[in-house]
Amino acid sequence: MSVLQVTFRIRRGIDFSGGPIIAEVLTSSAPDATSVQLSQNAWLGQTQAGSKTFSLSQSALEQVISFNAELPASAKSTAFRLRWTSAGVSGSADTLDITEVQIVSASVPTPFVQPDFRETLAHCELYFEKSYNLMTAPGTPSNAGLNAFYVSSTSIAINNRLSTRFRARKTSAPVVKLYAPSGSVAGYFNDESNNLRSVTPLIVGESGFELSITDSTLVGGIWFHYTADAEV
Template identity: 30%
Template structure:
């Protein structure tokens, strides 16, 4: 709608201009348009990244395994042990499903098979950068959740002070346990973390972790608010964690912003939807030379990240031909060991030797770069 202007008139008393009712009507229309635009603009009040489970760079599923910790949807970490196993599967939202407020494309399912021991545990977690984020602050956690059969859910905030920081980590269970049913429902949980007086933040990797406890033995009873052994699956969607005393409606960010936030912590050269290790040329690093004498050569290239990483990442190359980690593929289709140099938060150099004499030496590889907390 075009801006509406009030006619003030030409007389000093304004009697030949708009009446009060017309003038205020125009002002109200202008205000409503501005207010509506402000509400529809994306914000960054959600402390979590990928709370809508839109981004899945690594994979769209993880098989059931007792394997410690694994990342699934970007920034979301599954952990299990003590004989408990977990699995993850991306779920597609059915068009027209009114369970969701933001019309997302995906949500996530986490499967749990309890080990049934005192040391059993399974969690779904996200680490928020910075140990100080919630110190002495009030916050609200809201999310959609359902299960295959009614279960309990524990919530914990864990403050991790980083390298050379205060030890041990501080645990703040947010009891009591929640009763989760078989239909998607929005849960709202006030989060309380006291001021971290006297604590020291280390030189790196400090964080504030949100843990959803899915299964727990006696060893973790205090952290999980007494959660019992449980097996089955949980589904999560529209997870929002915000400062303040009011839980607002889920606030999705544009996909391009969400992906950039995720890539601060993890990035790879493969296109979205292409599994790591797949034979696929799109996006691979290629170093190519022609017209040189027949001999064996080292061939390399710089690779640049789309998003500056939060810290120097762990870079893993994958041979183009076979998807084998630690390799580059030469022009003959043969994998050869890759080397990395000058790895930084914005780029790295990758090189390898060709497998034999050729007048057209070239090498290519995909890669992943991991700077998770």
């Protein structure tokens, strides 16, 4: 069982109409549990790993809140959530300002460190990367960042091979999923006519993957996005 230490700063607006606030860490036994499921309290195996209840009495006073959460061994997804009961909007400043949220693997508070985006991205890409732009969800229609293999307007011979290198070597061989730039669920690419064609990565390693193109009816080339997930 691992321990997370959660710290954040919070201040209420002068018109805040809520009562006591509950800060909590929740876990699910399902990987990639969604925020929609969480809002419905429908996470599989949902467990409250840690919480703290507090009140904000003065609008000008910023408070530092800190608490620990003990993650169960079954945890596959984790979320930090704030809950309160609102009495209704009582003014334009019926708000909460939350800053310097820090969640670390520790049992005691540590000083807040402003993360460097480049360092954070480099660390994350040891475990996950995608060809899409940063804020584009996989499966969304988008040509930005796609991978292309084009051979004019001739037919692609059976059993062509296409290799793609990751931007960063992964900690282990990741799960690779391909998506069509026109928008699709995982497992497809676009052909020259923008049709969806199914595909499965042939060889996946820590530094890249290979595709085998075996469709003799394919003309022109293929276009695809990918995600690589070496989940811990």
